[in-house]
Amino acid sequence: MTTAPHHSSAPLPTETLGVVAHAAGDLRIESVPLRRPEPSEAVVQIAYGGICGSDLHYWTHGAAGESILKAPMLLGHEVVGTVVQAAADGTGPAAGDTVAVHPATPGGRGARFPDDRPNLSPGCTYLGSAAQFPHTEGAFAKYAVLPSRMLRRLPANLPLRTAAVAEPAAVAWHAVARAGDVAGKSALVVGCGPIGALVVAVLRRAGASEITAVDVHDYPRTVAKALGADTTLDAADAVSIAAVDADVVVECSGNRFGLESAIRGATRGGRIVMLGLLPTGLQPAPLSLVITRELELVGSFRFNDEIDAVLEALADGSLNVEPVISHEFGIEDGLEAFAVAKDASASAKVLLAF
Known part of the structure; x- marks a missing residue:
């Protein structure tokens, strides 16, 4: 399904096939221009791209949260591939290297943020994001021109297909780190879409003693089980969820019902990591329980350099992600x-093969 890497000695194409969101309900596979790289940019032949919830939102709603589509935009930020033209300034991987992509560009002024947490910088841009205008083009294309600083060489024994999950796994890794030391602790994961399922995998690797996973659908619960959950529960089973009494909870559903389950399922003095992005505006929640149980609610947003640790863990086999890849389609x-990725009851991580 994939083609042999382009040879850097041959001229690069001026156009490439990409996945472009034009407006709500208007997604097209079409030719897009391949711009000439700046000295600090490399050209990558993309092998795989994972479809993220934000990609689906741009297609179905013309927006992802506060990021509203104002012009056609190339989607995609979960990508891996092979460098076919290295950066002219000598930075980054060489031609022929297989790479994963860290899609963030921290920056911006106006709001304070901790220096060691660039994911919180106010003007941070992300590949395939409409947060800024002009939009930040994504990398769901056969070729992508990317800053060399975004590229992470893959360990020699790590297949591109497995590495395609590195970006969402880094999001999960960051969230588990926000929970603190989870070794020997009981954990509850609410919402078992691709990110929640990967949180289960990271918790298992980090030594959580007992992992319970919750979802509204059977299929995601099956995936969570394959990734290391000891017990799975139907999201409608409020009594069983409340009885979990978990030391650590990671809320991945991004809706108020999931947040309520997370609060009720946490033990007294426990910590809840809010990873699923709630809708804008006020959200009802049983906050009296947060007070009387002295629960800690902490946010988790994207990641920083965790992708490097993820790639090492994927390469040495200590992080099991294969069950989260449910489908693969050619571009x-x-x-x-x-359409398949949109159906959470029947798919997990859907990959595009370029």
Whole structure:
């Protein structure tokens, strides 16, 4: 399904096939221009791209949270591939190296943030994001021009297909780190979409003693089980969720019902990591329990350099992610791939093969 890497000695194309969101409900597989790289940029032949919830939101709603589509935008930030033209300034990986991509560009002024947490910088841009205008183009294309600083060489024994999950796994890794030391502790994961499932995998690797995973659908619960959950519960089973009494909870559903489950399922003095992005505005929640149980609510947003640790853990086999990859489609079947990815009851991480 994938082609052999382009040879850097041959001229690069001026156009490439990409996945472009034009407006709500208007997703197209079409030719897009391949711009000339700046001296600090490399050209990567993309092998795989994972479809993220934000990609689905741009397609279905024309927006992802506060980021509203104002012009056609190339989607995609979960990508891996092979460098076919290294950066002219000598930075970054060499031609022929297989790489994962860290899609963030920290920056911006106006709001304070901790120096060691660039993910919180106010003007941080992300590949395939409409947060700024002009939009930050993504990398769901056969070729992508990317800053060399975004590229992470893959360990020699790590296949590109497995590495395609590195970016969402880094999001999960960051969230588990926000929970503190989880070794020997009981954990509850609310919402078992791809991110929640990967949180289960990271918790298992980090030594959590007992992991309970909750979802509204059977299929995601099956994936969570395959990734290391000891017990799975239906999200409607409020009595069983409240009885979990978990030391650590990671809320991955991004809705108020999931947050309520997270609060009720946490033990007294426990910590809840809020990873699922709640809708804008006020959200009802049983906050009296947060007070009387002295619960800690902490946010988790994207990641910093955790992707490096993830790649090492994928390479040495200590982080098991294979069960989260449910489907693979060629780029020509990209519209079908998005339709499958939209159905959370029947898919987990859907990959596009370029």
